[in-house]
Amino acid sequence: MIERRVILFSGHVQGVGFRYQVRTAALELPVKGFVRNLNDGRVELVVEAKPADIDRLVSDIRDRMSDYIQHVENRVESSTGEFLAFEIRR
Secondary structure (H helix, E strand, O other): OOEEEEEEEEEOOOOOOHHHHHHHHHHOOOOEEEEEEOOOOOEEEEEEEOHHHHHHHHHHHHHHHOOOEEEEEEEEEOOOOOOOOEEEEO
16 A cells, blocks of 8 residues: 655754755655755655655665754655656755
8 A cells, every 4th residue: 555654854954965865765765756845944755655665765864864853743644646756856
């Protein structure tokens, strides 16, 4: 079963290559969606995949960027199937 998660990372997550590290980790897994900076200083990750693959992605991001992450918010939503790949959005 495919699910959609919206994950918000806060801390010192902008200007440190965070989105590029997320994309690199995402491209290693069967996930689709996007990552982008928000105006309030957080980074938003919207991803659709099997729950285990999303868990793996979030774990990989934490491993790569733990020094910059202070808080993670996680919301599960219904999958829309709108994504064809994984990308960085501006």
